[in-house]
Amino acid sequence: MIKVKLLDYTPEPERVVAMAARLCYSASGAEELSERLDDNKVREMVRKMVRIGHGSTLEHASFTFGIEGVSRVLTHQLVRHRIASYDQQSQRYVAAHGFQYITPPSIAEKPAAKARYEALMEEIRAVYDELTEMGVPKEDARYVLANATETKILVTMNARSLMHFFNLRCCNRAQWEIREMAYKMLAEVKKVAPTLFFNAGASCVNTGRCPEGEMTCGRLQEMLKLREKD
């Protein structure tokens, strides 16, 4: 099962965004930025920054997630998002004897496919063990490991980059595994910064329109029901 834990984040992320906005749009000096900035004013300013797309103000709030129970397929997709920082469990230093693996639902639901898949994973485990017993270093034995191999990764993104990530990866066109993880990340950040991530999610939920053209999932009306009223 995919585990997503919000490990750390900028203290008072929405207040920081509001302070950045205030610096831009008022004559306030640095020391006055948080003065007269009550919770209502913070919400109002954050909402405005998100609505008008003043994305640089969102970059001052960062969120760090610990992620487990995901495949190397997922992490390969995740690390394509360049505006982020990552650390991933090493297959050079951490032995993969008896490695765990992710089974896609489309395989799990077909008994014959599942049996074939599990037999292959057993075979890979055996070959990995044999290679390391022959003195092959872990960093080379790992070449036999499957994309399905379970891994752990730590990721930090700022709010602007996260919004973009949610646009792409909460979309029904994203693969099921990274989409499931993206929704868990979204649920975590909404708990601590609900105004900042108001209507964050797939592009259609975020903006009210689908950018996928002929590749659309065709479920726009259903997705639009997820939009919160402004």
Ligand SMILES: Cc1cc2nc3c(=O)[nH]c(=O)nc-3n(C[C@H](O)[C@H](O)[C@H](O)COP(=O)(O)OP(=O)(O)OC[C@H]3O[C@@H](n4cnc5c(N)ncnc54)[C@H](O)[C@@H]3O)c2cc1C
């Ligand atoms: C449904 C789906 C299918 C995909 N299929 C494929 C595939 O078949 N093959 C494949 O290789 N990838 C594929 N990808 C990955 C995709 O191409 C991106 O690499 C990935 O989604 C990261 O997005 P990004 O580059 O926008 O994000 P980030 O790397 O976080 O960048 C964020 C934004 O910063 C700007 N930016 C970052 N770097 C640069 C730069 N060097 N120059 C200019 N602007 C920059 C861009 O505006 C970019 O959108 C797929 C992604 C999705 C969601």
